[in-house]
Amino acid sequence: MRSLPLTLSLCVLPVVAGAQAAQPAAPATTQPAPATTAQDPAKSVTPPAVQQSLTMSAAEGRVITLADAEAAARQYQPSLRSAQASTDAAYARVDQSFSSFLPQVSxxxxxxxxxxxxxxxxxxxxxxxxxxxxxxxxxxxxxxxxxxxxxFGKTSGRYNASKENAGAQEDSQEQVLQDALRNVRTAYFNVLTQKALLGVARETLQSEEARLNQVNASVQVGSRPEIDLLQQRTAKANAQVALIRAQNAYATAKAQLNQTMGVETATDYTVQDVTVAAIAGEDEVLDALVKRALEARPDVAARERQILAQESQVKVTKAGHLPSLxxxxxxxxxxxxxxxxxxxxxxxxxxxxWALFQGGLVNAQTREANANLRDLQAQKDALRQQVRLQVEQARLNVVATREALTAADEAQVNARERLRLAEGRYRAGVGNIIEVSDAQVAFTNAAAQQVQATYDLATSRAELARALGTVELTTLASG
Known part of the structure; x- marks a missing residue:
């Protein structure tokens, strides 16, 4: 769940340019279009889907914070309710085991x-x-x-084993909670990403529309060739396509957020922007972070208790050779x-x-119990290795995304300046529309890259918190 797709890509498509050249009329709409003439093709009508995306923010009345999303997941996520039911069943089995200590009356x-x-x-x-x-x-x-x-310890051994298994299930429930919160946070940051990318797409379309008006005016007075107008109309059409795709990606991201929260409701809301603070010790050496994770993670604790339970079960099985009084x-x-x-x-x-002879049943059961114990011990070692890998990957991702964000910020500044210079050269008559279009595409991609890097860092820190077994995530509202 670390990868968040970039949904903006503005490129000059020859097939679109051809279509625009062959059909300069405004696209059909369900509402009356403004008056246009063949001498003023720049005043085309914005498609309904784009109009909807431009007014979408006004329709989103509710604002959901990250804390709201996490609280909803704690209350409604089916996986958490299932884990709680499994824990309740495990403690019921503890009571069942304890009943063997009490008198049995019929x-x-x-x-x-x-x-x-x-x-x-x-x-x-x-x-x-x-x-x-x-x-x-x-x-x-x-x-x-x-x-x-x-x-000879058979009943007490079963009771101890059931207690350890119940404790292991409780630890597993805590791990399910941490996974659910990680999923909510990842989905929430994805919504923020798509929301910001939608803003980039909307800004790009507005820039392309304004530039189309300027180019059209230049073509009308004969200072620019007509091919510039066709090129700019193509750029605007591509911006419209990118905006529609960004709108769809934003709506899809909110639907995915609903699923991680475990709610079945409309997506007529927006999310509050947040900044994720640095995880305590995220720059520590790997061994120190791994030690923290092994001490804090509930899935590691659950495996330890499962081993203790199986060790008790081995003793119970061996006691099958002994009598009961x-x-x-x-x-x-x-x-x-x-x-x-x-x-x-x-x-x-x-x-x-006293069962004096059972045809080797107890010996076979003991071998099975010991094999199950060795299996759990091997799973414990595999889990330790997995924890180390997860911590190392999360730590490296945090470092990489921090550096990528710095580079993306610089790239966006440079791309904005390039666009400003290209537009100035075009107005001065020393540049061409291709140069401006390339600069616009570069700036849009740089802005999208900066958005992606920003929320990649937030997601990386959420993943590191989960790898370290930390439930809390320090965030600051930023919008």
Whole structure:
């Protein structure tokens, strides 16, 4: 997300020049066009899309600051809500593990009704055989309790592992927050970039329109050839195209900012310009910055806690060879009626459970747990290397963009002076329109380059803050 495309490029296109030469009339519009004549082709009508971009600032009533964008992301970004849900689930698993330390009590009850028929043979000759029916009622109920006494660390190991995993998930949630803020800041600076580039495009179009009027006047009095007019009309058309593209890039950048904030709303707002202050220690040596990052970054802390959790899991798995000791108790009530004539009995004792042979299951599980531990340790080493690379890249980008901004500022000053001189030479009759057009293109590109360098530096510092594990970013409102 470091690269922000330049959307302005003014060049003289022969195909456009040909089209202008073949069709000097004003482009069609949905509104009545001002009166024009063949002798005054400079008074062409601005296309509706360009008119819209020229008045866009007036329609943008809301102003969003960087703090507003970050606050919206904290509240609405789905990735943050998902990370929070995962953290809540992890701590719920901690409570599940702790439940094994507490007594396990269960109860059951049943009541059955039954009927049995039995034939009875009468002793009196000639009498019918009788049938005797018997009904039965039976109630049974019991309460059983089991309390773990000792299992050689299996239950405590699972509990410790679940706590470390929950802590790791909480650290991962913090990393998700930092990534979300980095994305918001990058998108915000991209909006500022496109906004400034739109201003450059608008200024360029205004300059080209003013110059077109001047050239047209010179052509009318015969002091300049007609080809100058065609050249300038081409330059103006190219400026209109660049403005339309800049307008589209600006609207697209705001839509991307909405996505990073996690909001679904209109983009009828503008953003407040900001200047990002230098990151504390951004000029320190690399090893010092890497040490800061390893101590502060939540993804590094999460990996450490995952390793601790897996180490506990290895101990739990090895303890599968050992027995478990628990206390048991049972209270039962059996009879025809639970309140009358029932037999109440109680039992209690100590129970030792020991799986003497499981076909090598525990050994296989232990090998798997150790392999998972080695995997996490390798991931930790890879993460340390990745952190070092990210810090070094971010630091180098900050240095490079600072120097590029200085050079871009100088280039813009020189390009502005070149344009001023070219326009003066043209008015004096010693220059030509090609020289002026080239100077205008150079100045526009230099201005766009200066804009790009300005917000590249802001983005680079935001990236360095993320690489160092710093949530806060010091900014100053500048517009």
């Amino acid at each position: 109860a059951n009850a049943g009541y059955t009704l039954g009927t049995s028929n039995r034939a009875v043979i009468q002793n009196v000759p000639g009498s019918d055989t009788g049938v005797v029916s018997n009904s039965t009622r039976r109630f049974s109920g019991s309460i059983a309790a089991n309390q773990l006494i000792y299992d 628990s206390a048991t108790g049972n209270l039962s009530d059996v009879g025809a009626n639970p309140f009358n004539g029932a037999t109440l009995s109680a039992q209690g004792g100590i129970q030792l459970s």
